[in-house]
Amino acid sequence: MKSGSAVHLSVPVSLHSHTSSVPLFNRLNFSDWCEQVQFNLGVLDLDLALQVKKPADLTDESNADEKSFHKAWERSNRLSLMFMQMTLAKNIKSTIPKTESAKEYMKLVKERSQIADKSLAGTLMGTLTTMKFDGSRTMHEHVTEMSNIAARLKTLGMTVDENFLVQFIINSLPPEYGPFHMNYNTLKDKMECE
Structure with a gap:
């Protein structure tokens, strides 16, 4: 060479x-x-x-x-x-x-x-709308999980309006959170009237 x-x-x-x-x-x-x-x-x-x-x-x-x-x-x-x-x-x-x-x-x-994305979106939406707070973890963890599901849905092309997400979270709470639910609805109604 x-x-x-x-x-x-x-x-x-x-x-x-x-x-x-x-x-x-x-x-x-x-x-x-x-x-x-x-x-x-x-x-x-x-x-x-x-x-x-x-x-x-x-x-x-x-x-x-x-x-x-x-x-x-x-x-x-x-x-x-x-x-x-x-x-x-x-x-x-x-x-x-x-x-x-x-x-x-x-x-x-x-x-x-x-x-698969369409199937997953349906599953996630079902989970989000039926999820219940059972006290096995903190309220913060429960709300964070529901927010994460909404964020995941957004990546799949399904945006969950913030007001709907809040309503899903409130609906996931057990009866002992009734006063919180009523206060939220009162505040929401007051804000809508203004």
Whole structure:
């Protein structure tokens, strides 16, 4: 080897080692999962199929650059699909329709996430409207939990008006908080009249 000449070494990188840094997709974490998948595929230089649409099929007239690009895109697509499949929970993986396109697979995973979001929003709303203070924790913890549920609903696209949240909290209190409930309603009525 001549002094000063550059040598390019191809270091094999384990796809599996990169998947371990990606949170397992569980239908409730699409944003984090997608961000990590795109980052890792970018680091591995395998994100071509997610960035560029599939090239036209090769013909007898295809030049060397077109053949090279086609080969790179096919490799990116194949390995991207494998990478994404390795980062899905097993019970979810079986529900994703088969596709040969990494970009389409990402879209199908996102759709599964949105279905889960709607289901979760319904569950959270049901919890918020039926939750009762049972004295097993402090009032502050109870109110904080209800506020956190409302904040979670907001991230899912369902905004709970502050007045409704206060009413849900008051309705969650047991009968011994009746005087507090009456005082709140009196104050609220007085404020509405002004």
